[in-house]
Amino acid sequence: MKFIEAEEKDIPLIQNLAKRSWESAYAEILSPEQIVYMLRTMYSENEIMKQMQNADYHYYLIFNEIDRSFEGFIGYEHRYEDYTTKLHRIYLVPKSKGKGIGKAAIDFLKVKVAAESDRKIILNVNKNNAAKKFYESQGFTVFNEVVLDIGSGFTMDDYEMEFYVTGV
Numbered sequence: 001m002k003f004i005e006a007e008e009k010d011i012p013l014i015q016n017l018a019k020r021s022w023e024s025a026y027a028e029i030l031s032p033e034q035i036v037y038m039l040r041t042m043y044s045e046n047e048i049m050k051q052m053q054n055a056d057y058h059y060y061l062i063f064n065e066i067d068r069s070f071e072g073f074i075g076y077e078h079r080y081e082d083y084t085t086k087l088h089r090i091y092l093v094p095k096s097k098g099k100g101i102g103k104a105a106i107d108f109l110k111v112k113v114a115a116e117s118d119r120k121i122i123l124n125v126n127k128n129n130a131a132k133k134f135y136e137s138q139g140f141t142v143f144n145e146v147v148l149d150i151g152s153g154f155t156m157d158d159y160e161m162e163f164y165v166t167g168v
Contacts, residue, residue, distance in 0.1 A: 001104045006059035006073065011048050014059060017073050018043045021091035029128045034154045062105060071096040074105045078116045085113045087123040106138045113165050121165060124158040132159060139163050
């Protein structure tokens with residue numbers, strides 16, 4: 001796997017990877033209307049561009065050098081809080097799950113976080129998302145539960161999880 005820092009020209013690719021992964025990951029969890037709404041708002045060109053203009057926010061594309069294909073992406077923000085990086089997004093296309101790519105992405109993130117002298121990674125995961133077990137297998141623990149109003153009558157019912165970075 002190769003992690004390639006995304007640029008403005010990669011926004012359509014990020015949008016495509018998000019759509020492909022969301023259609024699978026959230027089909028049993030969220031209504032089709034909420035998926036469309038969230039993709040339209042969270043992955044609009046303007047929203048991604050705004051994030052890319054933040055020096056602490058990074059998108060990396062996950063590229064499989066053997067298959068010469070993009071497997072997914074990761075988006076995170078250093079200094080989200082004091083000494084804390086927020087993992088905003090990690091998504092893989094369905095065919096890429098279960099191959100160790102998610103673990104490689106988390107390991108990549110841990111190194112990036114340590115290099116920035118942040119001490120903790122936080123993330124939100126839907127309470128019904130099987131990814132919670134994956135995060136737990138990578139050392140993350142639940143520290144809070146939240147229900148967030150995201151507009152248009154939709155909410156996110158999430159666990160907040162954390163991982164303390166030491167000796168990476």
